[in-house]
Amino acid sequence: MFKRIPQPPVNPASRARERHDFWPGFGVVLAGIIVTFCGARHLTGVDTVDGNTAWESQLVKAFSTGGLQFPDQVAPPPPPKLDDVADPGAALDRWAKQQANVQPPTWKIRVDLGAKAACPT
Amino acid sequence: MAWPIIRMECPVHTCPERPPATLGRKLSRLRPWVQTGFLAVWLAPVGRWLHGIPGCVFHCYSCPLSSFACPIGVMANYAALLPVVGEVPYLLIGTLLLVGAVSGSLVCGWACPFGFLQDLLGKITNRKINLPAWTGHIRYVVLVGLVLLLPMILGYQGIPFERQVISICRLCPAGALEAGLPYSAQSLLAGNGWIMSGLKTGILISFLAAAIFIHRPWCRIFCPLGGLLALFNRFSLFHLRFNSKECVECNLCRSRCSMGVKVDQAVNVTGCIRCLECTTCGALEPAFALPAKNPEPSKPPVT
Numbered sequence: 001m002f003k004r005i006p007q008p009p010v011n012p013a014s015r016a017r018e019r020h021d022f023w024p025g026f027g028v029v030l031a032g033i034i035v036t037f038c039g040a041r042h043l044t045g046v047d048t049v050d051g052n053t054a055w056e057s058q059l060v061k062a063f064s065t066g067g068l069q070f071p072d073q074v075a076p077p078p079p080p081k082l083d084d085v086a087d088p089g090a091a092l093d094r095w096a097k098q099q100a101n102v103q104p105p106t107w108k109i110r111v112d113l114g115a116k117a118a119c120p121t
Numbered sequence: 122m123a124w125p126i127i128r129m130e131c132p133v134h135t136c137p138e139r140p141p142a143t144l145g146r147k148l149s150r151l152r153p154w155v156q157t158g159f160l161a162v163w164l165a166p167v168g169r170w171l172h173g174i175p176g177c178v179f180h181c182y183s184c185p186l187s188s189f190a191c192p193i194g195v196m197a198n199y200a201a202l203l204p205v206v207g208e209v210p211y212l213l214i215g216t217l218l219l220v221g222a223v224s225g226s227l228v229c230g231w232a233c234p235f236g237f238l239q240d241l242l243g244k245i246t247n248r249k250i251n252l253p254a255w256t257g258h259i260r261y262v263v264l265v266g267l268v269l270l271l272p273m274i275l276g277y278q279g280i281p282f283e284r285q286v287i288s289i290c291r292l293c294p295a296g297a298l299e300a301g302l303p304y305s306a307q308s309l310l311a312g313n314g315w316i317m318s319g320l321k322t323g324i325l326i327s328f329l330a331a332a333i334f335i336h337r338p339w340c341r342i343f344c345p346l347g348g349l350l351a352l353f354n355r356f357s358l359f360h361l362r363f364n365s366k367e368c369v370e371c372n373l374c375r376s377r378c379s380m381g382v383k384v385d386q387a388v389n390v391t392g393c394i395r396c397l398e399c400t401t402c403g404a405l406e407p408a409f410a411l412p413a414k415n416p417e418p419s420k421p422p423v424t
Contacts, residue, residue, distance in 0.1 A: 020389065022410040025358040028222035036215030044208050056212050057173030060190050063198040063282075064172045064182035070281055108205050119183040119300045120283045121290040 047110045054111040066117025071105040142403030149398055152230070156237040163188055163234050175213045177220040178233040179339075179346050181290075184299035191296075192217060193268055193346050197289050201272035201282035221353030225360065225389070229340060229347045230396035235295045236340055236347075242332035243379070250335050251381060257341060257392050260348030267292070268345050291318070294339060297325035336379040340394060351391040361388040361395070362408040373402035 042056040049069065054062070062068050163178060164186040172182055176189030192213055199210045220228060229236055243249070267289045275285045282288060290296055301317035302325070308316045315322075331338040340347050354360070374384040377398040382390060384399045399405045 020356070020360045020362070020408070020410050022358070022412045024356040025222050025353075025410055026412070028218055028353070028356070029358065032215050032217075032219030032222055034215070035211050036219060039211030039213075039215050042211050045206055046208070055173075056208075056210075059208070060175060060195055060210075060212060061173035063195055064187075064190055066283065068281065068283070109202070118185070118304060121183075121288065121296075 047107055049110055049112045049114075054113075058111055058113060062111045062113075062115065064120070065115045066120035067112045067115035069110050069112050071107065074105060142401055142406075144406065145397070145399075145401035145403065148407070149401055152396060152398075153237075153240075155231050156234075156240070159232040160234055160237070162232075175210075175216050177216055177228050177350075179235045179295050179344060180233075181293065181296040181299040183296065185303055187299065193293075194290055197268050197272045198282050200269045201276035201280075201285065203273055204277040217349065221350050221357060223358050225354040225357035225395060226347060226351045226393060227357075227359055227395040229344075229350060229394035233340075233347075235298075236337060236394065238298070239332040239337045239339060242329060243336050245333045248334070249379070252335060252338075252341055254381065254383075254392060257348070259342050260344055263289075263343050264345035264348055289345070291321065292324060294325050294328040297321045298329075301325070337394070341380060341392075347394065348391065351393065354389045354391060354393060354395070357389075358410045359395075360408055360410065361393075361397075361399070362406050363388055364404050364406060368402075368404040371402065374399040374405050377401050 039056050043053045044056055044059050046054045046059055048054050048058070159178075163176065163180045164184070165188040166186045171188045172190050174189055175192045175195045177192065179193065180187060180189070180191055182189070182191045182194055195210060195213050199208060199213070202208060272282055272285060272288060275288075276282070282290075285291075297317060301321055305315045305317040305322075308314060328339055335341070372385070375382075378384050378393075379396070379398065380392055380394055382388070382392045382399075384405065388399070388405060397407055400407060
């Protein structure tokens with residue numbers, strides 16, 4: 001049942017050539033450095049919650065902190081507390097009119113830099 | 122189907138043909154310490170601000186102690202976002218190009234924390250199930266299917282990555298170990314029960330058990346990052362060089378390879394994690410490509 005690996009028919013002379021040149025690897029290293037530098041300076045097309053544009057590193061960080069916000073996650077403001085106002089009917093009407101005038105968010109996704117979810121998934 | 126079982130009894134000290142190479146033996150002894158040292162890099166809670174930079178090893182970014190972001194998690198998130206914003210992950214691509222072109226899959230053998238854990242579990246017994254070489258191709262199926270295509274398709278349907286029921290993060294054993302386990306234990310101690318899903322718990326237990334009887338099962342069969350970095354092995358600056366003048370056909374190189382690479386045929390292949398254990402034989406040596414030296418393939422010894 002248990003066996004040692006059998007001796008293979010090794011023939012160093014028939015071994016396939018494994019050339020390992022410097023330039024292909026060096027070219028990819030250079031490309032990697034340039035792309036990394038571009039990434040570090042890259043402003044994404046995603047806005048942050050406070051209205052700025054997110055850096056790529058902020059977007060990457062948002063993946064691990066649950067910092068991505070989608071429009072359906074933004075809750076509308078709650079209705080006014082009717083106990084605290086003098087004219088509850090008017091306050092409710094005012095709130096309903098405000099809600100009717102609220103435009104749906106134009107953004108598709110934005111980054112909440114303050115999110116600290118332990119595990120987003 | 123009965124899998125062939127081999128005993129990974131590495132005849133370093135019993136090779137009748139030759140003594141083990143000094144450099145290879147030193148590297149073999151050094152490797153666990155380097156892996157331990159890298160744990161301090163990946164498990165540095167003070168480095169949480171580095172979550173904006175993708176790392177180069179398989180390490181869950183939801184781990185309470187993680188420093189860098191998991192490159193596979195970042196890749197899957199970008200794939201899911203592609204239908205929404207169409208951003209290009211320059212940082213991720215640049216990091217992988219840089220690490221891959223310099224070292225290939227060297228980070229798998231020397232720096233990956235999940236690989237280190239599997240190495241430690243593999244030391245429990247030296248009786249290992251030998252996997253066929255084609256299982257290594259499953260890594261690319263995982264990479265293309267689960268990390269890129271599935272999140273993208275579900276993203277097109279308007280489902281954000283975090284809400285996707287099936288995703289690499291929901292199936293990942295490293296995530297289960299490094300994030301699911303501590304948070305579930307914390308929840309259990311607080312009296313809120315076990316919060317990790319049964320599927321993920323089962324995957325974690327299965328992989329930990331499998332790592333005892335298969336050397337690095339995750340790395341050999343499923344790791345999409347290892348598969349990706351291994352593609353650089355053919356032309357990375359750091360590489361393994363075969364010196365046929367030193368080869369005495371003792372088979373020590375192949376016996377030392379726990380990944381099942383046919384070292385006697387080719388070394389810089391996608392199945393290699395560059396643990397450098399094969400360099401113990403002396404005919405294989407680590408090398409770094411330099412512009413001044415044009416490495417000619419070594420000629421066989423004249424007899």
